[in-house]
Amino acid sequence: MHIHLAENGNDIRYCREKFNMMPAQYLEVLGWVDPDVWHAHHVKLAPSGIELFADSGTSSAHCPCASMLPDSGIAPLRHMCDAVAPVGFGVEDSASNVSADMTSEARQAMLLQLLGLGPDALTARQVPELAMLRGGKVLKRDDEAIIAPGMMAELAVFDLGRVGLDGAGHDRFRRRCSLIRGRRHTTASTAQGT
Numbered sequence: 329m330h331i332h333l334a335e336n337g338n339d340i341r342y343c344r345e346k347f348n349m350m351p352a353q354y355l356e357v358l359g360w361v362d363p364d365v366w367h368a369h370h371v372k373l374a375p376s377g378i379e380l381f382a383d384s385g386t387s388s389a390h391c392p393c394a395s396m397l398p399d400s401g402i403a404p405l406r407h408m409c410d411a412v413a414p415v416g417f418g419v420e421d422s423a424s425n426v427s428a429d430m431t432s433e434a435r436q437a438m439l440l441q442l443l444g445l446g447p448d449a450l451t452a453r454q455v456p457e458l459a460m461l462r463g464g465k466v467l468k469r470d471d472e473a474i475i476a477p478g479m480m481a482e483l484a485v486f487d488l489g490r491v492g493l494d495g496a497g498h499d500r501f502r503r504r505c506s507l508i509r510g511r512r513h514t515t516a517s518t519a520q521g522t
Contacts, residue, residue, distance in 0.1 A: 331360070333367035333388075336400040340372050352377030361386040366466055368418060370408075371400045378404060382413040387466040389418030390458075392436040402444040405437060409450075409458070416463025434459050 334340065334351045343351045352373060355361055361380055366387035370377075373388075381388065390403050408415045417433045434455045441450035464470060471480050 330366055330368065330389075332369050334372040334374075334377065335369040335395070336398065337372060350374050350377060352380050356380060356384075363387075363414075366414075368420075369395055369400070369403070370415075371395045371403045373404055373408075375404075375407070378408050378411050378413055381408070382411040385414060387414035387416070389466065390415055390437055391418045391420045391433065392440050393433055394420030396436070396440075402440045405458075406441050406445055406449045409454075409462075414462065414466050415458070416466040417459055430459065 333355065339351055343349060343354050347354045347357075349357075352361070353376070355367075361384040363385035366389055368389045368391055370388045370390070373381075380386070388408065390405055392403065395401065395403060405415065417430060417437060419430060419433055437458070438450045438452065438455050460475075
């Protein structure tokens with residue numbers, strides 16, 4: 329089951345006024361906290377909700393670009409990771425993220441955590457763990473969560489020559505290809521100097 333949860337201050341206000349509780353506690357009353365359930369956004373998830381999700385195995389899809397457009401706030405991603413609550417990245421529809429680009433979502437998640445909590449909140453080395461290992465667990469796909477022999481993981485290789493990635497790579501080869509279920513699919517390849 330999947331629903332949006334604690335997406336903004338209005339969600340919190342509504343639950344308090346209508347049910348006299350926070351959104352995560354209301355979902356617990358409904359029986360919607362379980363390892364088979366995942367929620368999107370959780371920007372305003374309270375510490376008690378994070379603890380409830382960690383204890384129950386309820387998952388979250390963090391969609392930072394979608395949360396930024398309506399000025400919902402910064403999700404407590406670092407706190408969810410610390411509590412070992414199941415969380416991964418997601419993208420919203422075209423109204424919030426036109427490109428549906430998971431790489432951009434991962435980068436934005438890191439930048440927002442740095443903005444909200446400081447330089448040690450989420451490192452570039454921790455982001456792939458969220459994107460692959462934790463994201464795979466949210467989807468109950470442990471067979472796709474890592475890149476290793478026998479796994480069904482997919483790997484994409486990006487052209488670092490784009491202006492937005494200037495300075496990201498210093499190698500002489502810039503290839504764009506994908507490895508999907510162990511098979512290479514090259515879309516373009518360029519070599520600079522050899």
